[in-house]
Amino acid sequence: MTAASIPASTGADYAEYLDGKTVAPEQGDYYLGRDGLPTEAPGRWLGDPHALGRVGVAPGPVAAEELRALMAGRCPGQPENFLRAAGPDGTRAAGIDVTFSAPKSVSIAWALGDPDQRAEIEQAHRAAVEQAVGYLAEMVPLTARWDPALGSSTPAKAAHVHAAEFLHTTARGVGDGAPDPQIHSHVVITSVERDDGTVTAVRSRPVLRVAREGGAFYRAQLADHLRHLGYAIDPAGVNGRYFRIRGVEEQVEAAFSRRTAEVQQAARAFRAEHGRAPERGELRALAIATRSSKIPHTRHELDASWQATAAPHGLDTGRAARLRSASAPASAETANWATTVERNVTAKRATFDEPELRTVALEAAAGHGLAAQDALDATDALRRSGRVLDLADGRMTSATVRAAETAIETNLTAMAADQRRRIEPRARAVGITAVEQRIGAPLSDEQRAAIERITGPGRAAVLVGPAGTGKGLVIDAAAHAEQAAGRRVYGVAVAGRTAQRLGESAPALVGRVKTIDGFIAAAERGRLQLDADTTVYVDEAGMGDTDRLHRLTKLIAEHGGALVAIGDPRQLPAIGAGGMFERLTHHLPTAELHTIHRASDPAERDAWQALRNGNADAALAFYRDRGHLHLTDTRDEALEAAAHRYDQLAAEHGHHQVALMSDASNTEIDHLNLRIQALRRGRSELSTHGVEHPAGYQLCAGDRVIWTESMPARDGGARVENGQRGAIETIDRERLAVRLDGGNRLVQLDAHQLGAVRLGYATHVVREQGATVRRSVVVTGGWQTSQETAYVESTRATNGVDWHLAREDLDGADDTDRLRQLSARMSASRAQAPSLAAELDDPVRAPSDPVDDLRVARLAPQPSRRPTLPTPNHAIERDR
Structure with a gap:
């Protein structure tokens, strides 16, 4: 789902564009009209018919004059009658365009299908769109209500929406090339009706903020409808956020985007040469220059073009028909869905809010056999089971992340209290001397103090230093000191290049640096020795995600080794769930550097x-x-x-x-x-x-x-x-x-x-x-x-x-x-915070068995709870 505001200045032109796509072609061709441009079926109104009637919209297909009037804030047929007040600048926003686009595999199945398949896929898409618009109206404050007590307006849900849907079945043509199949609907929300019956403009910003959630709801419903039509659905995309119809492989999807890719490549070359993006006329020239085949002008030619694109990948109309089987839809994979949700909801941060949980639950639903409402209901089961934990600050975390954070803190605190690592002053002097001879200058007092701090006697310590304070020199001296004391040293980091830089700045670690993942794998396979005489330096530890730090600290704790975490909590945070480094600075012996040496000014x-x-x-x-x-x-x-x-x-x-x-x-x-x-x-x-x-x-x-x-x-x-x-x-x-x-x-x-x-x-x-x-x-x-x-x-x-x-x-x-x-x-800081920064909302509750708690009958597919597909649009079928 994407969303874009339609300014008042462009409302009429946009209405003309949408209506122009519905003009019947001269040759009676459903797909292509004059000049090979795609034409589509008339739009339809979405929303309560009585509410639409109150603003002057007649039943039936969308009439261009009705749409133009509503986008201008006027009552259709009564141009002098404004339905809603003008804004502070004297204009009335035309509305918001919310576009729902099907996954590419769905569009390909439609393109290669027979008329019945095409009709079924279109109706499945339209049903999902209608349900998604209803979901947005229910979840998003599309209007505002005056609050006398506050003396200001507060966000509020709309009683009704005034919306028109325009179904399009092809992507925009690239230059004069054949358009790719792309099932998508433009839903123009022109205005809303409040509880008191007044009509107001749509608040667009809240819609923009929930685009990801709205798109996930749409995909979950579309996948569910397609399953009930006999299509098998598989997860797709990063972390299974999307879905694919089984039998339409990735290479087929790429083939149906090839023309767009060719023109994008030409545009990229233009930009590289001229230092700017091509303008409209220049882009058209690029498209023509890269065109290598005849442009389809009729329905038959376009069908033949699509079939020719799919044929080299073993997908023809016969196989497309078999994508839809007669078998019943597969049962919901609720346990796998729960595991996916728990993983994905903390993929970027340790904590999340309720909208994020809903979004991730809906994204995982499509590939695991759950309808949207089933997935939303199942999030309650996740919380009851203890797999999702409520925090006292109103946010949430997963039980997995909370347990990992607790283990990191517990292990390292115990290691810091263990006084068995002994580095004598003589060994420290050896390390300091080695570094001073290498750089030809003495180390500062704060660097010397930091070396003493991080070399024990405890088995865990932290070195904090802003950029350019010479952390590499301190690590190098400390590592030399450890080696002089007869200990083994290793350097690790999340990224391989960061680990290499550690070896470059601390020569004592040359040949002994690895990624965290590589170090763990080598230790577990016995390829390096890890015991009580080993110290591991973790560079850029602030970028270490909780999962990696948990596995690393657990391994070192179990083998009796020592760990020194190095970094700066004010630099970039972990890409995954993180935030533990700064917390550790308050729980472990910590050395700090302050003097910047890197900048000459x-x-x-x-x-x-x-x-x-x-x-x-x-x-x-x-x-x-x-x-x-x-x-x-x-x-x-x-x-x-x-x-x-x-x-x-x-x-x-x-x-x-x-x-x-x-x-x-x-x-x-x-x-x-x-x-x-x-x-x-x-x-x-x-x-x-x-x-x-x-x-x-x-x-x-x-x-x-x-x-x-x-x-x-x-x-x-x-x-x-x-x-x-x-x-x-x-x-x-x-x-x-x-x-x-x-x-x-x-x-x-x-x-x-x-x-x-x-x-x-x-x-x-x-x-x-x-x-x-x-x-x-x-x-x-x-x-x-x-x-x-x-x-x-x-x-x-x-x-x-x-x-x-x-x-x-x-x-x-x-x-x-x-x-x-x-x-x-x-x-504005975007630093991560661990879930441990907040208390649990219900610390007494203990997680129960997560799988058994989720295997409840109410989560199985229940056809009676699902909205029925809308009645087929006979005008569309007749045009076919």
């Missing part, structure tokens, strides 16, 4: 500290005065300016000494990478020929690449870690030779391994935590900006950072207002 060090403390105003004033804040009107212009600034600095300092970062999407990272590649190609710095990357661009000799997954090395050496970078030295047919940064190692990649790398000029800020370079360039300012991202972005470089911002990302009458909003975003 004392004033910049103060700016770093200001960002760390959430005082972005002071930091932004510094960067503005130094001329390091660069504002452009659009995000595209900011990306272009950042690419050119990086290109300039890389020529001066070398690519490996300049970091180009964004806190936005991978798509934006790709834009930056391709643009810089184009700038280098224009100066003939890259080979004229390259190899095709799976993402649709070329890799050339001279390009910088980054590994996006760990890869075993062909030469039998250590694997190349996720996040490792290098430069392509040679290309021999389909094979690359990449020289890794920081050494002379040459790594060979065959064609089938190219998916493990991508262009590596620009990266997301997450990949840069722990890195140190000479200069950095940052694109930021969007909704993703936070205190943690701003702090990490500012602290990577020893000699300054350039910030690139777009005015369109920041609201305000002028740049002063915009920088004020930027400061607010840079001062």
Whole structure:
């Protein structure tokens, strides 16, 4: 589900667009009209007929004049009669477009099906849409009510909605190409009726906030209806959030998106060359230039085109008919659903609220045989069983996460109290001397105190230090001291590249660093020795998710080893459920570093500290005065300016000494990478020929690449870690030779391994935590900006950072207002908090057996509880 407000200025045009799609084609063709453009069936009104009648809507299909009138806030047939008051600016918003789109496999089954299959799938989709709109009306405060006691309006549910649904069966055509099949409905909610009978505009913001939940409800209902039609449904997507009709494989779905992908690839190349997105006419020219086949103009031709697309993958009309079996729907997999929900609801954070629980429950329902209402009911069983725990602050957590957090804290507290680790002063002196000789300078008093603190006598300790305070030197000296005392040392981190950086900054750990997962696997298989004489250093522990830290601390505790957690709670948090690192600083012996050594400019060090403390105003004033804040009107212009600034600095300092970062999407990272590649190609710095990357661009000799997954090395050496970078030295047919940064190692990649790398000029800020370079360039300012991202972005470089911002990302009458909003975003923390930060709402309740408690009869499929599919629209059938 997606949602978008329709401004008053575009309401009439949008109504014309929707109505124009319903005009009957000249040749009586249901699918394609003039010029090959798709045409659809007339829209239908959703909502209570009496409520629609009160605003002047007649029964039957949606009439264009009725829709235009309601979107303008007028009563149909009575243009002088306004139904709702104008807003403060004197205009009336046209409404909100809520679009429900079926999974691609459903659209493919429709495209290859016979007329009966198509009718059934359309009706299943329409039923799910109608139920989802009803769910939104029930769950979302679509209007507001004046509260005399408060002297202001408060959100309220609507008594009725005025909505029109337009079913479309194809995606937008790409240029003049054949449209892909895509079942989707535009639901235009023009207004709502309150309990007192008054008509008001729709509050769009609450609808935008529940788009994910509304889409999950729609998919759960659609999957349930399809199951009852005889289709088998499988989970699909990351963590099973979506579903797929069994028998329509991923490669078939990709084939039906190929035309769109071709034009997107051409648009990406245009953007790389010109530094901006193609405009409408240019995009059309690209679409025509990439077209390689005749455009279908009739229903028969379009059907033939779709069948030809599916045939190479073994899916034809006969197999499509067999996708729908005559067997009864499979029984609900409630126990598996519960496990999926418990895992997914804490996939990103340790705590969640009730809307998040509902959303995840609905997402898992489609692939596990539950209708939407059954899944919502089953969340109560999760709470009764103790698998979902209520917290005293009104949020929730899972029993699994709560138990893992408790185990981490219990194990490490006990380890800290165990005084068996003895590092004598002589051994510490050996470690300090080794580091001072390496760097040619003495360690500071606070660094020496930190070394003493983290080397015992307890078996667990914490080292906290802001960016650039020399944590690597402290770890190196401590590790040398442990080795001088006859102990084994290892360094671990969540990411392989972070572990490598630990070895680079602390040479005592060279050859003894691993990812947390790799360390656990090696210890469990007996490939490394872990006992009472072992100390493990956990770098960037703040990025450690609860599950990994739990497995690691449990392993070390059981073998009698010691653990030192290193990090900064003000930097980026874990990607999964986390938040334990900062809590441990209050429960374990903790050493803290304060003096920043990385930045050469004392004033910049103060700016770093200001960002760390959430005082972005002071930091932004510094960067503005130094001329390091660069504002452009659009995000595209900011990306272009950042690419050119990086290109300039890389020529001066070398690519490996300049970091180009964004806190936005991978798509934006790709834009930056391709643009810089184009700038280098224009100066003939890259080979004229390259190899095709799976993402649709070329890799050339001279390009910088980054590994996006760990890869075993062909030469039998250590694997190349996720996040490792290098430069392509040679290309021999389909094979690359990449020289890794920081050494002379040459790594060979065959064609089938190219998916493990991508262009590596620009990266997301997450990949840069722990890195140190000479200069950095940052694109930021969007909704993703936070205190943690701003702090990490500012602290990577020893000699300054350039910030690139777009005015369109920041609201305000002028740049002063915009920088004020930027400061607010840079001062807002998104740090994780563990569930242990809140007491249980009912600490006496003990979890019962989770599976047995969920195997209750009321959760089995109950057809009588499900809304019946709407009566088929005979006008649609007749047009077929």
